[in-house]
Amino acid sequence: xxxxxxxxxxxxxxVQILSTEGMINRPRISAADDFIVATEVGILHRLRRENPxxxxxxxxxxxxCAYMKVTTLPKVLxxxxxxxxxxxxxxxxxxxxxxxxxxMIAIGGQRPLSMKPETTAxxxx
Amino acid sequence: MTxxxxxxxxxxxxxxxxxxxxxxxxxxxxxxxxxxxVQDVADFVGxxxxxxxxxxRTDAEVIVFCGVHFMAETAAVLSPQKKVLLPDLAAGCxxxxxxxGDQLRAWKSEHPGAVVVSYVNTTADVKAESDYCCTSGxxxxxxxxxxxxxxILFLPDMFLGAxxxxxxxxxxxxxxxxxxxxxxxxxxxxxxxSERFIRARNF
Numbered sequence: 001x002x003x004x005x006x007x008x009x010x011x012x013x014x015v016q017i018l019s020t021e022g023m024i025n026r027p028r029i030s031a032a033d034d035f036i037v038a039t040e041v042g043i044l045h046r047l048r049r050e051n052p053x054x055x056x057x058x059x060x061x062x063x064x065c066a067y068m069k070v071t072t073l074p075k076v077l078x079x080x081x082x083x084x085x086x087x088x089x090x091x092x093x094x095x096x097x098x099x100x101x102x103x104m105i106a107i108g109g110q111r112p113l114s115m116k117p118e119t120t121a122x123x124x125x
Numbered sequence: 126m127t128x129x130x131x132x133x134x135x136x137x138x139x140x141x142x143x144x145x146x147x148x149x150x151x152x153x154x155x156x157x158x159x160x161x162x163v164q165d166v167a168d169f170v171g172x173x174x175x176x177x178x179x180x181x182r183t184d185a186e187v188i189v190f191c192g193v194h195f196m197a198e199t200a201a202v203l204s205p206q207k208k209v210l211l212p213d214l215a216a217g218c219x220x221x222x223x224x225x226g227d228q229l230r231a232w233k234s235e236h237p238g239a240v241v242v243s244y245v246n247t248t249a250d251v252k253a254e255s256d257y258c259c260t261s262g263x264x265x266x267x268x269x270x271x272x273x274x275x276x277i278l279f280l281p282d283m284f285l286g287a288x289x290x291x292x293x294x295x296x297x298x299x300x301x302x303x304x305x306x307x308x309x310x311x312x313x314x315x316x317x318x319s320e321r322f323i324r325a326r327n328f
Contacts, residue, residue: 017288019262020157020172042158046170068158070213071191073138076153076163079189079212080145087190087197087209089249094202096253100243101174101203104258107270 027051040065139166151187151210154180154200159191167191174245174260177203195221198249218246223303224281226250232278236299239276242267244285251280264289268298 016026020039027035027047037044038059047056078084089097143166146153154176155167164170169179173196180188181203188209190197195218197211224232229251233241243255244264252258259267264279268289271277277298279286286300 019260021175022262024157024171040158042156042160042164045161045164046157065158067193067216067218068156069160070216071159071163072212073135073142073162073166075212076166076189076191077138077142077145079210080142080149080151080187083149083187083208083210085211085214087194087201087211089198089201091205093249093253094205097199097202097249097255100252100255100258101199103256104260104263104267107257107263107267 023047024050027054027056039063040068042068135162142166146189149187150185151189152180152183152185153189154191156192156196163191172260173199174258176200180204180207180209192216193218193221195246195248199245199252202249202252220244220246220281221248221251224251224301226254229254229280232280232301236276236278239278239299240271241278241280242271243280244282247281261285265292268293268295 016022018026020043023037023039023043024046028051033053034055034057035047036057036059037047040063041058041061042065044056044058047054139162142153145151146168152169153167154169154171155164156176157164157170157172159167159170168183169176171179173192176190176192176196177199180190180200186207188200188204188207190200190209190211192211193216194211194214197209201207201209225248229241233239233254240257241255242257242259242264243251245258245260247255247258257267257271264285268277268279273295275297277295278301279289279298280301281303283300283302286298289295290298290300
């Protein structure tokens with residue numbers, strides 16, 4: 001999509017090229033009621049939950065990251081029960097990787113990036 | 126969880142998960158692309174870097190990362206004292222898998238003096254070989270911060286790379302050209318998107 005707009009294949013009028021957090025924030029500040037969302041379809045759940053009066057349409061129903069769907073509630077429960085699967089990074093590698101992330105943050109372009117879902121207190125909703 | 130699971134089953138599982146998370150002093154974080162019922166059980170929902178930073182801020186001892194492997198690694202990098210758990214090790218990323226530390230070291234040796242800018246969808250090993258990380262939201266800003274006469278190696282997303290090169294007009298920026306992107310069509314246990322697919326999409 002970015003390529004298509006960038007290359008001129010899609011009219012840039014009305015198109016916002018945003019990070020996923022940018023996509024989450026945009027409908028709140030936009031006057032529009034209808035949004036075509038060109039990223040992974042999982043984001044529609046959060047967009048609809050946080051913007052109940054607005055409508056969201058996937059640019060493609062095929063935009064599904066299968067890796068993101070392998071995590072299910074039974075696996076989350078099992079993970080907590082057995083404390084698995086721990087992910088570790090060797091300290092020397094972690095220190096160098098951290099430096100690359102910190103150099104990015106020092107340049108900017110960052111802001112608070114996450115929100116507490118409204119339904120957490122009542123997970124049955 | 127299958128799609129036939131009843132609403133009661135989902136509610137019961139979510140309550141059990143919340144109870145156990147409290148017992149374990151664990152925080153549950155979920156990426157925006159996770160299943161709705163997984164997003165709903167999480168303490169935080171967001172993008173990969175935002176979640177890792179949230180994980181670093183929390184007082185919880187355990188982080189259950191409902192996302193993919195490189196994201197859990199990033200959380201571990203930013204929270205070395207905490208235990209980071211990934212519920213299913215099969216949660217990979219076809220984009221992050223297009224370049225490993227050895228390949229990046231080899232690429233760097235062909236461009237001595239180049240500055241390496243890596244999108245967050247990379248392994249910790251690749252981040253460790255990089256000068257800067259970037260997100261889709263700040264890639265242009267990061268590249269613009271690098272002196273014009275310095276060569277740049279940008280990886281691993283060739284679409285983002287091509288966009289950044291076009292926007293910045295940067296001629297001395299090399300983009301890792303492997304035909305994998307994260308969407309659409311990333312399917313575990315199969316090869317990344319084929320070149321044929323990308324040509325068909327007329328990118």
